[in-house]
Amino acid sequence: MSTVPVAKPAPSSSVAAKNAHNIDSMLKEKRVFKPSAKFAAAARIGSFKKYEKMYKASLKDPDQFWGKAAKELTWFRTWKKVCVWKPPFAEWFVGGKINASVNCLDRHLDGPLRNKAAIIFEGEPGDVTTLTYQQLHREVCLVANVLKKHGVKAGDRVMIYLPMIPEAVIAMLACARIGAPHSVVFSGFSAEALKERINDCGAKVVITSDGGFRRGVALKVKRNVDEALLGAPKVKSVLVVQRTKQDVTMTPGRDYWLHEETQQVSSVCKAEPFDSEHPLFILYTSGSTGKPKGILHTTAGYLLGCHLTTKYYFDLRPEDVYFCTADVGWITGHSYVAYGVLSNGGTSLIYEGAPNHPEPDRFWRIIDRHKVNIFYTAPTAIRSFIKWGDEWLAPHDLSSLRLLGSVGEPINPEAWMWYYEKVGGKRCPIVDTWWQTETGCHMIAPMPGATPLKPGSATLPFFGVDAAVVDDNGNETEPNVGGKLVIRRPWPSMLRTIYGDAARYRKTYWSEIKGCYFAGDGARRDKDGYFWIVGRIDDVLNVAGHRLGTSEVESALVSHPDIAEAAVVGRPDELKGQAVVAFVTLKNGVQAGPGLKEALRAHVAKEIGPIAKPDEIRFAEGLPKTRSGKIMRRLLKEVAASPTGEIKGDTTTLEDLNVIAKLKQAED
Numbered sequence: 001m002s003t004v005p006v007a008k009p010a011p012s013s014s015v016a017a018k019n020a021h022n023i024d025s026m027l028k029e030k031r032v033f034k035p036s037a038k039f040a041a042a043a044r045i046g047s048f049k050k051y052e053k054m055y056k057a058s059l060k061d062p063d064q065f066w067g068k069a070a071k072e073l074t075w076f077r078t079w080k081k082v083c084v085w086k087p088p089f090a091e092w093f094v095g096g097k098i099n100a101s102v103n104c105l106d107r108h109l110d111g112p113l114r115n116k117a118a119i120i121f122e123g124e125p126g127d128v129t130t131l132t133y134q135q136l137h138r139e140v141c142l143v144a145n146v147l148k149k150h151g152v153k154a155g156d157r158v159m160i161y162l163p164m165i166p167e168a169v170i171a172m173l174a175c176a177r178i179g180a181p182h183s184v185v186f187s188g189f190s191a192e193a194l195k196e197r198i199n200d201c202g203a204k205v206v207i208t209s210d211g212g213f214r215r216g217v218a219l220k221v222k223r224n225v226d227e228a229l230l231g232a233p234k235v236k237s238v239l240v241v242q243r244t245k246q247d248v249t250m251t252p253g254r255d256y257w258l259h260e261e262t263q264q265v266s267s268v269c270k271a272e273p274f275d276s277e278h279p280l281f282i283l284y285t286s287g288s289t290g291k292p293k294g295i296l297h298t299t300a301g302y303l304l305g306c307h308l309t310t311k312y313y314f315d316l317r318p319e320d321v322y323f324c325t326a327d328v329g330w331i332t333g334h335s336y337v338a339y340g341v342l343s344n345g346g347t348s349l350i351y352e353g354a355p356n357h358p359e360p361d362r363f364w365r366i367i368d369r370h371k372v373n374i375f376y377t378a379p380t381a382i383r384s385f386i387k388w389g390d391e392w393l394a395p396h397d398l399s400s401l402r403l404l405g406s407v408g409e410p411i412n413p414e415a416w417m418w419y420y421e422k423v424g425g426k427r428c429p430i431v432d433t434w435w436q437t438e439t440g441c442h443m444i445a446p447m448p449g450a451t452p453l454k455p456g457s458a459t460l461p462f463f464g465v466d467a468a469v470v471d472d473n474g475n476e477t478e479p480n481v482g483g484k485l486v487i488r489r490p491w492p493s494m495l496r497t498i499y500g501d502a503a504r505y506r507k508t509y510w511s512e513i514k515g516c517y518f519a520g521d522g523a524r525r526d527k528d529g530y531f532w533i534v535g536r537i538d539d540v541l542n543v544a545g546h547r548l549g550t551s552e553v554e555s556a557l558v559s560h561p562d563i564a565e566a567a568v569v570g571r572p573d574e575l576k577g578q579a580v581v582a583f584v585t586l587k588n589g590v591q592a593g594p595g596l597k598e599a600l601r602a603h604v605a606k607e608i609g610p611i612a613k614p615d616e617i618r619f620a621e622g623l624p625k626t627r628s629g630k631i632m633r634r635l636l637k638e639v640a641a642s643p644t645g646e647i648k649g650d651t652t653t654l655e656d657l658n659v660i661a662k663l664k665q666a667e668d
């Protein structure tokens with residue numbers, strides 16, 4: 001395999017090595033999986049050479065690359081300038097006029113896609129609804145007209161607080177159609193979190209539902225809205241989707257059933273042209289610390305990023321059934337359940353409920369039932385599948401799958417191998433996609449059919465993405481020396497600002513490394529230029545002068561056959577600076593005990609070196625996670641550091657508070 005010549009050579013002196021803030025990398029993953037000839041023959045980018053050539057060209061002349069790519073979208077008026085960059089503020093496709101809903105819907109209605117499934121929905125109780133492009137278009141137009149009837153105009157913010165039902169996508173596209181930026185809040189978030197977000201973005205209308213099905217019960221979605229609105233007086237109308245038919249309180253003059261409202265409006269809603277830079281949505285980041293940030297994305301650049309990455313990274317074809325397990329409340333749900341899939345004329349399968357309802361084989365059942373071809377999920381889910389046991393896969397035919405995706409965290413090499421062998425039957429490339437709410441679309445990922453895969457590495461950047469790993473002075477680190485992951489030039493789908501707080505935008509993303517975008521991740525590049533994300537910079541451990549990324553130690557633990565999941569944090573230690581504390585959960589049926597602790601220490605020492613050997617190992621029943629599945633190491637740090645296990649930090653984004661209570665009791 002050739003190295004990637006486009007990476008600027010790292011400084012040859014030991015300057016980088018001496019930099020106190022570099023991260024020592026010790027993971028010894030050596031496996032490489034070349035693309036299969038069969039996959040490559042049919043892929044859009046069928047060879048590594050072709051990827052390299054296109055990547056080089058895209059960096060050499062980005063305006064030419066993006067300008068050509070943007071022609072794949074449907075425009076009312078072509079742009080005059082591809083990019084205007086006044087750091088740290090970018091404008092893309094300046095002078096162009098576009099409508100995101102036209103790109104996701106109208107443009108597919110003139111040909112064979114018209115009667116093809118745009119959305120296949122499976123509810124948790126097992127009900128299935130299919131919406132063709134034509135039908136989806138009609139629903140979107142109806143809801144857009146209802147929004148207009150309720151006084152929503154271009155620029156007005158609309159809050160969407162819905163479970164994973166087709167109406168969530170319909171609502172987003174209806175907003176896009178009339179130029180009203182949407183802000184989707186995950187329906188598992190509390191009334192308090194919803195209120196805060198409604199007030200921050202000044203929403204006028206809320207679209208919600210009576211409830212949604214999760215683990216066999218009807219969630220009280222509308223009730224949370226009622227509670228939130230007690231503290232959000234500016235909301236004029238609430239449009240309620242009927243999903244569960246449970247009892248809800250409807251406040252006269254404010255709350256309306258959406259299915260009644262749609263009967264009173266026309267199904268014709270002409271799409272208006274909007275400026276390329278017209279705001280498309282505000283999405284609040286899960287906010288593991290501090291006040292949530294309203295990440296603002298605009299129309300043309302965002303859509304182009306989603307469109308291209310869906311096409312290239314998922315190799316999406318009209319005949320594919322594509323299943324992304326993310327909730328629309330996260331950026332993955334925006335970019336890869338809705339916009340990217342629909343702009344490509346794809347079929348997006350949406351599942352309402354829990355992965356283990358009624359039993360832990362639900363996803364495999366869905367893949368078998370709908371003959372899913374592309375499956376996109378998160379490492380946290382994969383580790384749960386492993387924990388639940390392979391027997392849940394056995395009865396199901398997964399042979400329709402041809403590509404697997406991963407997102408949200410570094411995927412531990414062992415989890416990668418399991419996914420590759422057990423789910424993908426060794427025939428499906430694993431597209432490990434590194435990106436963020438802020439980046440809008442995939443930034444680093446393997447091109448399926450072209451890029452040789454290394455378990456645990458997100459591999460190489462997307463076209464036009466100038467990603468690098470640098471030290472504190474902005475110099476690239478040497479191969480395998482960790483540093484900060486930055487992007488050195490703007491890209492179309494980047495966030496434009498933090499809603500209402502440009503100063504925070506500048507400070508958070510553009511002040512750490514001069515001239516670069518930096519959003520908190522540590523990484524290293526190997527000798528082939530591959531990127532390995534080692535975890536959040538804030539979580540890096542400092543053990544006896546060595547800086548270790550959390551993900552490598554965790555991956556070493558997870559590679560032990562008894563371990564399902566691991567989270568590693570530092571505890572202040574007089575001697576070493578920090579001691580390594582590991583919280584681990586065991587696979588079903590495995591017994592905890594001192595013998596296992598010793599075995600785990602020895603295992604880590606063997607896998608990555610004695611320096612990373614955990615000083616303390618705690619067996620836990622579960623790990624504290626955000627609702628999008630990220631481990632909240634901040635809370636674990638507190639548990640590890642406090643003799644009583646007391647937590648003072650913010651726990652509002654925690655999925656399950658009981659986990660913390662149980663952790664306190666976890667013996668060490």
Ligand code: WTA
Binds near residue numbers: 330411458
């Ligand atoms: C992490 C999710 C390693 C990373 C799309 C990033 C990953 C944060 C990966 C963004 C990956 C996401 N490998 N780490 N493939 N994907 N991350 O905003 O720390 O919810 O900064 O966006 O998730 O999370 P967000």
